[in-house]
Amino acid sequence: MNQAISGFSKLSKIEKIKWIASTYFANADAAESLLRSYWNSDEKLQQLHDDFIENTITNFYLPMGIAPNFVINGRTYSVPMVIEESSVVAAASKAAKFWASRGGFATEVIDTEKIGQVHFLFEGDTTKLIRFVSDIQQKFRENSAFLTQNMEKRGGGIRTIELRDKTAEIPHYFQLHATFETADSMGANFINSCLEQFAKTLIGEAETWLDFNEKERDIKVVMSILSNYVPDCIVRAEVSCLIEDLAEKNIPDPRAFAEKFVLATEIAHAETFRAVTHNKGIMNGIDAVVLATGNDFRAIEAAVHAYAARDGKYRSLSRAAIRDGKLYFWLEVPLALGTVGGLTSLHPLVKFALELLGKPSAQELMQIVAAAGLAQNFAALRSLTTTGIQEGHMKMHLNNILNQYNATDEEREKVRRHFKKHAISHAAAVSYIEELRK
Numbered sequence: 001m002n003q004a005i006s007g008f009s010k011l012s013k014i015e016k017i018k019w020i021a022s023t024y025f026a027n028a029d030a031a032e033s034l035l036r037s038y039w040n041s042d043e044k045l046q047q048l049h050d051d052f053i054e055n056t057i058t059n060f061y062l063p064m065g066i067a068p069n070f071v072i073n074g075r076t077y078s079v080p081m082v083i084e085e086s087s088v089v090a091a092a093s094k095a096a097k098f099w100a101s102r103g104g105f106a107t108e109v110i111d112t113e114k115i116g117q118v119h120f121l122f123e124g125d126t127t128k129l130i131r132f133v134s135d136i137q138q139k140f141r142e143n144s145a146f147l148t149q150n151m152e153k154r155g156g157g158i159r160t161i162e163l164r165d166k167t168a169e170i171p172h173y174f175q176l177h178a179t180f181e182t183a184d185s186m187g188a189n190f191i192n193s194c195l196e197q198f199a200k201t202l203i204g205e206a207e208t209w210l211d212f213n214e215k216e217r218d219i220k221v222v223m224s225i226l227s228n229y230v231p232d233c234i235v236r237a238e239v240s241c242l243i244e245d246l247a248e249k250n251i252p253d254p255r256a257f258a259e260k261f262v263l264a265t266e267i268a269h270a271e272t273f274r275a276v277t278h279n280k281g282i283m284n285g286i287d288a289v290v291l292a293t294g295n296d297f298r299a300i301e302a303a304v305h306a307y308a309a310r311d312g313k314y315r316s317l318s319r320a321a322i323r324d325g326k327l328y329f330w331l332e333v334p335l336a337l338g339t340v341g342g343l344t345s346l347h348p349l350v351k352f353a354l355e356l357l358g359k360p361s362a363q364e365l366m367q368i369v370a371a372a373g374l375a376q377n378f379a380a381l382r383s384l385t386t387t388g389i390q391e392g393h394m395k396m397h398l399n400n401i402l403n404q405y406n407a408t409d410e411e412r413e414k415v416r417r418h419f420k421k422h423a424i425s426h427a428a429a430v431s432y433i434e435e436l437r438k
Contacts, residue, residue: 065089071104080353081288091379102241107367113232118176124216156183186338195224237370238330268316285376294343294350
């Protein structure tokens with residue numbers, strides 16, 4: 001069957017669904033019914049969701065959970081998390097409770113600088129170009145004032161605009177490298193609009209700059225776009241306590257635990273294969289809060305992993321140390337977040353999440369997200385260096401197995417009781433369910 005279609009975007013939602021169901025599914029009615037079953041019964045709310053992206057056919061749900069007891073800079077939060085992975089919310093909650101009685105998380109925003117670039121080609125005398133960009137600095141700002149005036153009222157705006165010579169990488173390639181402060185917005189649209197205006201100014205002013213010859217006036221702009229790499233938009237989160245205060249059921253020897261914990265972070269710092277998984281655990285916490293608050297987790301992921309490799313080798317984001325009888329555990333991550341604009345003002349559950357957090361500023365949200373990442377990492381490392389990570393994870397995963405096999409309430413109770421005394425694995429759980437059903 002020819003599966004190509006022309007004008008798909010012009011079809012109504014119902015027409016799109018019917019075409020998909022009849023073209024790709026043996027049971028078209030069942031496929032259509034499944035898609036319709038995930039629609040919201042509130043038509044206005046469904047329309048709101050339909051308008052978020054193009055060619056919408058249904059909603060794809062992820063669970064939203066709460067990790068309570070996060071004490072951050074002396075204030076207690078219940079942190080919303082949107083994620084599908086078993087045990088993430090439970091682990092974050094357990095770590096938050098552990099540190100709540102040991103001083104909580106200390107966090108600080110080190111800087112909030114965002115970056116954008118105008119990429120262009122220039123053939124001519126580089127010293128002339130340097131002088132030209134210096135001469136038109138004020139023009140860049142004046143010509144973009146209509147874009148920046150509202151941002152400046154909120155404490156944001158353009159920080160710097162500098163010329164960067166990249167001809168060693170690509171012939172005739174230069175950049176306008178600009179930095180911005182975007183206050184409580186993530187700022188992507190603001191930055192991109194400013195950059196496009198910079199490009200217009202660059203081309204327009206070059207045409208009349210007297211020192212340029214005809215060839216030098218022909219500046220060719222390739223693209224104007226923000227960078228999601230924000231190495232100077234950094235937040236730090238830290239926990240610490242006396243080593244003896246680490247003692248609990250699974251940590252009978254706090255000194256041995258602390259030393260093993262520090263060694264685990266050193267391994268992740270030195271060994272890339274371990275660092276990737278180590279940082280993935282951090283991102284379990286970070287991404288879950290980023291999603292819940294309507295921010296762009298893809299941009300955050302890209303920035304964080306680039307930052308982890310900033311010295312040329314991919315390393316762990318978190319570190320630990322023992323000093324003066326205390327265990328210190330911390331991370332620094334780049335987080336370009338917003339609490340106004342985009343989904344933050346449209347998605348009802350995003351608005352709920354932000355209100356739950358006390359309507360934080362962008363800087364406050366950065367600190368909450370960083371604390372969630374550190375909590376998640378602590379929970380993972382504690383499990384890895386004590387009981388092993390699979391025990392807790394598989395307990396949570398057992399629910400997925402029971403759902404997969406449509407277990408009855410009676411079967412669920414028997415399965416849970418059985419695996420209190422036996423090691424959990426997918427094969428063992430399936431085998432036991434099948435045994436019950438014989």
